[in-house]
Amino acid sequence: MKETALKxxxxxxxxRMVDFAGWEMPVQYTGIREEAAHVRKHAGLFDLGHxxxxxxxxxxxxxFLQKLQTxxxxxxxxxxxxxxxxxxxxxxxxxxxxxxxxxxxxDFFLVINAGNSERDLGIMRxxxxxxxxxxxxxxxxxxxxxxxxxxSQDIVQKxxxxxxxxxxxxxxxxxxxxxxxxxxxxxGYTGEDGFEVYAEQxxxxxxxxxxxxxxxxxxxxxxxxxxxxxxxLEAGMPLYGHEIDExxxxxxxxxxxxxxxxxxxxxxxALEKIQAAGGPKRRLVGLTTESxxxxxxxxxxxxxxxxxxxxxxxxxxxxxxxxxATTYLPHDLAEVGTTVEFAIRDKRESATVVHLxxxxxxx
Amino acid sequence: xxxxxxxxxxxxxxxxVEDGVATIGISDYAVSHLSDLVFLDLPxxxxxxxxxxxxxxxxxxxAVSDLYSPVSGEVVETNEALVDDIESLNIDNALDTGWMLKxxxxxxxxxxxxxxxxxxxxxxxxx
Numbered sequence: 468m469k470e471t472a473l474k475x476x477x478x479x480x481x482x483r484m485v486d487f488a489g490w491e492m493p494v495q496y497t498g499i500r501e502e503a504a505h506v507r508k509h510a511g512l513f514d515l516g517h518x519x520x521x522x523x524x525x526x527x528x529x530x531f532l533q534k535l536q537t538x539x540x541x542x543x544x545x546x547x548x549x550x551x552x553x554x555x556x557x558x559x560x561x562x563x564x565x566x567x568x569x570x571x572x573x574d575f576f577l578v579i580n581a582g583n584s585e586r587d588l589g590i591m592r593x594x595x596x597x598x599x600x601x602x603x604x605x606x607x608x609x610x611x612x613x614x615x616x617x618x619s620q621d622i623v624q625k626x627x628x629x630x631x632x633x634x635x636x637x638x639x640x641x642x643x644x645x646x647x648x649x650x651x652x653x654x655g656y657t658g659e660d661g662f663e664v665y666a667e668q669x670x671x672x673x674x675x676x677x678x679x680x681x682x683x684x685x686x687x688x689x690x691x692x693x694x695x696x697x698x699x700l701e702a703g704m705p706l707y708g709h710e711i712d713e714x715x716x717x718x719x720x721x722x723x724x725x726x727x728x729x730x731x732x733x734x735x736x737a738l739e740k741i742q743a744a745g746g747p748k749r750r751l752v753g754l755t756t757e758s759x760x761x762x763x764x765x766x767x768x769x770x771x772x773x774x775x776x777x778x779x780x781x782x783x784x785x786x787x788x789x790x791x792a793t794t795y796l797p798h799d800l801a802e803v804g805t806t807v808e809f810a811i812r813d814k815r816e817s818a819t820v821v822h823l824x825x826x827x828x829x830x
Numbered sequence: 831x832x833x834x835x836x837x838x839x840x841x842x843x844x845x846x847v848e849d850g851v852a853t854i855g856i857s858d859y860a861v862s863h864l865s866d867l868v869f870l871d872l873p874x875x876x877x878x879x880x881x882x883x884x885x886x887x888x889x890x891x892x893a894v895s896d897l898y899s900p901v902s903g904e905v906v907e908t909n910e911a912l913v914d915d916i917e918s919l920n921i922d923n924a925l926d927t928g929w930m931l932k933x934x935x936x937x938x939x940x941x942x943x944x945x946x947x948x949x950x951x952x953x954x955x956x957x
Binding site: 500697761763812 | 865868
């Protein structure tokens with residue numbers, strides 16, 4: 468199993484470690500519900516060393532990205548970030564990624580999912596031929612962690628001269644934090660304000676500790692992957708392998724905002740064909756439950772005697788005080804307020820279709 | 831060391847026998863590993879349980895786990911206070927007020943262990 472630079476830090480903080488996409492990662496420290504609630508109220512630190520980090524440089528970096536991914540790279544301003552997907556020729560999702568455009572306007576930086584990074588890099592190498600571009604996997608040399616929660620900016624501002632208030636949502640910059648050079652973006656996967664921080668692997672432990680120290684008066688704590696999953700689900704953010712995978716298109720998942728039909732990306736023709744035929748036959752929806760039974764990935768979703776779908780993600784939501792889940796449903800069952808059931812072993816539990824996201828922070 | 835007044839299963843249930851009635855629960859170790867409990871399903875009073883067989887389910891934020899009976903017999907009481915508030919089950923009350931069932935039993939599982947043997951089991955389980 469691969470380890471991030473922060474493994475001993477997690478062990479020191481009594482994390483329970485698990486295998487996640489081939490990486491030994493902290494799944495929880497105290498309790499999942501409590502950790503998730505803590506991030507909504509205060510702030511949390513998340514080790515993201517497992518995520519893939521790829522530098523894209525060269526005169527034709529933008530042209531390469533126009534082919535590789537669904538968002539319009541030409542329209543990303545310098546210093547801005549966009550959500551996008553990598554599709555195959557059939558419009559099926561190979562990964563969802565973040566595309567960072569450097570302040571110098573020429574270079575790009577991609578953050579990709581750990582479980583897909585090898586496949587992504589293969590697609591990138593194939594796509595790169597014919598372009599004047601260099602694609603460099605920096606996952607090993609560059610570390611990454613996130614600070615998320617309402618206290619994030621106050622905490623980080625204590626240890627940097629970078630004016631954090633000047634970094635808008637989905638923008639990034641570089642500078643010194645706690646005496647180390649970092650790249651820092653106002654991004655995250657929790658539905659809260661916060662930053663993701665990239666730095667040389669050798670500096671990551673010191674930086675993580677410097678954040679923890681700076682956050683002492685703000686209740687900053689390390690948070691595990693399980694709470695991160697709860698937080699992202701509450702915020703309605705898809706997770707590869709759950710809401711999206713090799714069997715879904717961005718149209719099914721309602722991720723159209725990450726797809727711009729302005730350029731010739733792989734999978735565009737297939738998506739246009741689906742749209743011309745009246746669009747996808749199913750829709751991604753949220754479910755909430757009355758009972759305390761937790762809907763979990765793979766449980767059948769039933770309408771009467773018909774199996775109409777299956778649970779993609781499920782969690783106990785400390786923020787909403789109910790259980791929440793996602794599923795694809797045919798349009799006639801996808802209206803808000805529709806009652807369906809999910810099967811848990813030999814029992815049935817009822818669930819109600821609700822709007823996504825489940826949670827949106829007040830700004 | 832856990833109390834030796836009772837016996838334990840490898841699957842972390844405990845069983846305390848008094849006057850032909852077995853009180854059954856799960857160990858503090860199981861509770862700490864399950865963490866974040868949300869739901870407990872127990873059999874009805876009057877129903878039969880069998881040694882080694884599934885008698886119910888306990889669900890945490892992470893997973894659903896089966897509960898296995900240390901004895902065979904008739905359920906004479908269930909801990910309804912625990913069913914109503916499974917979140918209250920913790921490492922401090924798991925061997926005490928966190929009991930689940932009382933069973934008028936006819937037979938004990940052959941797999942029951944004393945406290946020392948159970949602790950050995952836990953050592954092997956911990957990484």
